[in-house]
Amino acid sequence: MTLTAREVGIRFGATDALRGADIEIGEGELVAVMGPSGSGKSTLLHVLAGILRPDRGEIRLGDRRIDNLADGARSALRLTSFGFVLQFGDLVPELSLRENVELPLRLLKVRRSETRARAAALLRELEVEEFADRRPGEVSGGQAQRAAVARALVHRPAIVFADEPTGALDSVAGELVLDALTGLARQQGSAVVMVTHEARVAAYADRTVFLRDGRVAA
Amino acid sequence: MSVSRTLLGLLEPKAQHGYTLRRRYDGWFGSSRPLKSAQVYATLQRLDRDGLIELAGVTAGEGPDRRMYAITDAGVSELERWLEEPEVPDVTATRRVLFSKMVIALSSGRSANQLLDRQRQAHLARMRDMRAQRQRGDLITQLDADFEMYHLDADLKWIDGAQARLDRLATLLGETGDPAEGQP
Numbered sequence: 001m002t003l004t005a006r007e008v009g010i011r012f013g014a015t016d017a018l019r020g021a022d023i024e025i026g027e028g029e030l031v032a033v034m035g036p037s038g039s040g041k042s043t044l045l046h047v048l049a050g051i052l053r054p055d056r057g058e059i060r061l062g063d064r065r066i067d068n069l070a071d072g073a074r075s076a077l078r079l080t081s082f083g084f085v086l087q088f089g090d091l092v093p094e095l096s097l098r099e100n101v102e103l104p105l106r107l108l109k110v111r112r113s114e115t116r117a118r119a120a121a122l123l124r125e126l127e128v129e130e131f132a133d134r135r136p137g138e139v140s141g142g143q144a145q146r147a148a149v150a151r152a153l154v155h156r157p158a159i160v161f162a163d164e165p166t167g168a169l170d171s172v173a174g175e176l177v178l179d180a181l182t183g184l185a186r187q188q189g190s191a192v193v194m195v196t197h198e199a200r201v202a203a204y205a206d207r208t209v210f211l212r213d214g215r216v217a218a
Numbered sequence: 219m220s221v222s223r224t225l226l227g228l229l230e231p232k233a234q235h236g237y238t239l240r241r242r243y244d245g246w247f248g249s250s251r252p253l254k255s256a257q258v259y260a261t262l263q264r265l266d267r268d269g270l271i272e273l274a275g276v277t278a279g280e281g282p283d284r285r286m287y288a289i290t291d292a293g294v295s296e297l298e299r300w301l302e303e304p305e306v307p308d309v310t311a312t313r314r315v316l317f318s319k320m321v322i323a324l325s326s327g328r329s330a331n332q333l334l335d336r337q338r339q340a341h342l343a344r345m346r347d348m349r350a351q352r353q354r355g356d357l358i359t360q361l362d363a364d365f366e367m368y369h370l371d372a373d374l375k376w377i378d379g380a381q382a383r384l385d386r387l388a389t390l391l392g393e394t395g396d397p398a399e400g401q402p
Contacts, residue, residue: 036378036381036382198371199341199342199345199370199371199374200345200349200367200371202342202345203342203345203346203348203349203367204349205346206346208339208342210335210338210339212331217331217335218332218335218336218338218339
């Protein structure tokens with residue numbers, strides 16, 4: 001399903017964070033978003049993902065306009081159609097890696113047996129199975145981030161949004177996370193929108209969109 | 219190629235003698251490798267032969283006659299093509315050419331930002347190729363790809379830094395506008 005943003009603008013106080021940004025993410029496409037600090041990269045990601053509501057412009061997922069949905073409908077859309085990988089994983093610290101990965105499916109009320117099977121398969125594929133019963137604080141940053149990738153993809157979302165997904169990792173751990181994220185997303189046909197300031201990370205995407213002053217420059 | 223296109227860019231604002239052109243080139247680009255007179259005149263002859271510049275007058279002096287050259291319409295088209303076409307990312311050659319393009323674009327009122335944006339995309343495309351090569355290859359291929367990727371990364375950081383300072387560079391070029399101004 002294509003995600004399209006047209007002329008999207010948003011203002012925080014006196015600052016225009018986005019000033020008419022246009023972007024289209026094709027089905028299953030991997031797109032990196034780069035730009036200088038303050039260019040609106042993370043804001044664009046949050047607006048596309050329905051976390052922030054833009055002041056102007058429109059966003060469509062397929063034929064459906066999503067920027068003007070009520071809060072409940074936007075939450076439901078995020079749960080069913082989107083996945084998220086943030087810089088510091090943002091796994092629930094009280095839950096094990098396995099429980100974290102199962103969480104989206106449990107919220108979607110998928111059958112218990114299927115939930116367990118799907119989570120276990122992903123944990124195995126991302127080579128964190130042996131740590132599955134540990135909590136995020138008891139594993140390395142790279143292992144936690146791979147679990148975050150599994151959680152983002154376990155419900156086979158149309159789009160995964162990743163904000164500096166390797167920002168807190170060294171290069172070897174970062175590569176494992178990127179291999180996991182992009183490999184799995186391609187396997188299941190999920191698109192990925194990935195904000196990064198590192199060209200080596202952007203090289204995992206099919207193309208790179210460059211933002212400047214709240215607009216797409218190239 | 220880049221010296222001839224840079225000279226073409228310097229000729230665009232007005233017709234100039236080879237001597238003036240050489241001083242201007244050295245003022246902006248020649249700090250590490252100044253042009254030799256013979257190189258300037260040979261380049262001008264080639265540009266003239268290719269129809270990109272034309273003779274605009276001859277001034278007699280004490281020494282040999284001074285030939286003044288002007289850019290032609292074909293020369294302007296060629297200059298624009300050169301400025302708009304991203305360089306093929308190359309570990310050793312890209313930076314010098316990019317700097318020349320950026321200065322010529324800025325000093326002629328063209329968008330240096332767009333030029334650098336296009337170059338960034340060309341570099342990122344090369345980076346994607348290298349990453350794919352790295353993923354498929356053996357250890358030696360991987361190390362080879364790593365080498366190029368780290369250099370491409372350095373170029374990209376330079377592009378970011380240059381874009382952040384374009385306004386200051388434009389001001390500086392304005393101040394040093396024509397290093398050959400006032401020369402015979």
